[in-house]
Amino acid sequence: MDRFQNRISFNINDKVFLKDPNSSELGTKIIQGSIDLIEDLGLENFTFKKLSQYISSTEASVYRYFESKHHLLTYLVLWYWGWQEYRIIMRTTNIDDPKKRLRRAIKVLTEKIEEDSQFAEINEVKLNRIVIAESSKIYLIKNVEKENSLGFFSQYKEVVNRVSDIILEINPNYKYPHMLVSTIIEGAHHQRYFAEYIPSLTDICDEEDAITTFYQNLALKEL
Amino acid sequence: MDRFQNRISFNINDKVFLKDPNSSELGTKIIQGSIDLIEDLGLENFTFKKLSQYISSTEASVYRYFESKHHLLTYLVLWYWGWQEYRIIMRTTNIDDPKKRLRRAIKVLTEKIEEDSQFAEINEVKLNRIVIAESSKIYLIKNVEKENSLGFFSQYKEVVNRVSDIILEINPNYKYPHMLVSTIIEGAHHQRYFAEYIPSLTDICDEEDAITTFYQNLALKEL
DNA sequence: GCTTTATTGATAGTATTACTATTATAATTG
DNA sequence: CAATTATAATAGTAATACTATCAATAAAGC
Secondary structure, eight states, rough: OOOGGOOOOOOOOOOSOOOOGGGSHHHHHHHHHHHHHHHHHHHGGGOHHHHHHHTTTOHHHTTOOOOHHHHHHHHHHHHHHHHHHHHHHHHTOOOOOOOHHHHHHHHHHHSOOOOOSOTTTTTTHHHHHHHHGGGGGTSTTTOOOHHHHHHTHHHHHHHHHHHHHHHHHHHHTOOOOOHHHHHHHHHHHHHHHHHHHHHHOOOOOOOOTTTHHHHHHHHHHHH | OOOGSSSOOOOOOOOOOOOOOGGHHHHHHHHHHHHHHHHOGGGGOOOOOHOOOOOOOOHHHTTTTTTTTTHHHHHHHHHHHHHHHHHHHHHHTTTOOOHHHHHHHHHHHOOOOOOSOTTTTHHHHHHHHHHHGGGGGGGTTHHHHHHHHHTTTHHHHHHHHHHHHHHHHHTTSSSSSHHHHHHHHHHHHHHHHHHHHHGGSOOOOSSSTTTHHHHHHHHHHHH
16 A cells, blocks of 8 residues: 555545545556546446446445536645646746736646646646636535535635735725635636637637736726 | 417427427416426426426326427427517617627626516526526536537527627637636526525625626626 | 455446326317 | 317437446655
8 A cells, every 4th residue: 555655646625535535556447447438427427336347346445436417526626726726826826027927827727737747647628628627516506505515626726826915916806806816717617618619709810829828917997 | 389489489499308398288387387396396306207297288298299398398488588689679770889799798798687577488487597597407418519510509509609799899800709608698597596505615795696797797807 | 476455447226317209188269 | 970180108229427346556655
């Protein structure tokens, strides 16, 4: 079991899994396989049966790690926001100007992830696509409040708070930092999704990364 | 059948249903009942079986109107955007100042619906809550592109286009009117949802309608 | 080296969901 | 009155989302 202990990983709320997938080889295969399959099939068509076949295990074994595909998705999204927080820290420390820091943070949160390099067991490109297309489903459910009280959205909140703090540095009297940040995060996800699948809902643009630029400017004009 | 013809209703894409629910009493009960039940149970726990029991009919009869609960939800959302377009028109005609028109349109799109009066067969308060909590699920699916090509999102697009046109009146050179409008619409839905269920993600405010004010100001500062 | 324990695999089984099909009956329309 | 249509009643199927049991194996402790 020792060989799995020193993996680079974020501390993920242990109520989201039955058994820590980071503690075994099968667990790692569940995470890797689910990222592949959810990205490929969509959450609707993804099942634990298909996953278990994909990773050459059994349905019952997968159920020993996660009580449902919904919890598995929640785990992936928690991981994602842990990773994003880490990226924001990496890319904003040692920058004095809070406006510049805000621009950087918005870039991190709104840019398209195109390289998968940092973590062997996680394909960040696919995970980013999953978060864009599926993450809102983790809270658009009847028992949001219960899952909220279990801390399933805490990682997301931390990211929102961190960026809100930068906003308050720029304008200490600004009343709605959380609203602004979550509008930007969710908005950027929507725009990326629309741009790919329902382009008539967005504005055609040749610009290199119009979505990031749009939200950076929106935020700075607002403050 | 005649007695159902002169109901006030928006022209809804006929590919979304198998049989027009507006053409019969059972159809009307399906729509009314589904609004009650989806609002109450959430889409996840809503089934045609429960619906048919609720309206004292049978599962097979419901399936003659809609091929799936997903299509039924799509119908409701189409109706909602038809209604919102109508409300925008009602509340913006005869106003000369485009900035004032934009404020009004944003108010219509972001305010909480609290009275249910206009249409006998539709509970607008509940439908608004359904749209906030469930509408993104109509496009966050694997076959978005097919459903888009069938015109399932056309009503939403029309609303976005209508408001975009107001934006272009204010600033004819503005590059991202569609992005701005869809960011506002989806953002307001998120904020209302968060305010109710995950309040730590929003900003506590005593103000009467902070969400509407927030998005009105955001839009006007951006332009 | 042997026992205990933990991990996974193999298999089976259940309730519910998301449908489809068939037939009967009541209501409308021509 | 005949023909059509709408609905109800019933049955049935494949897939999903699980739960339970037991055996095989590998690792950990003594």
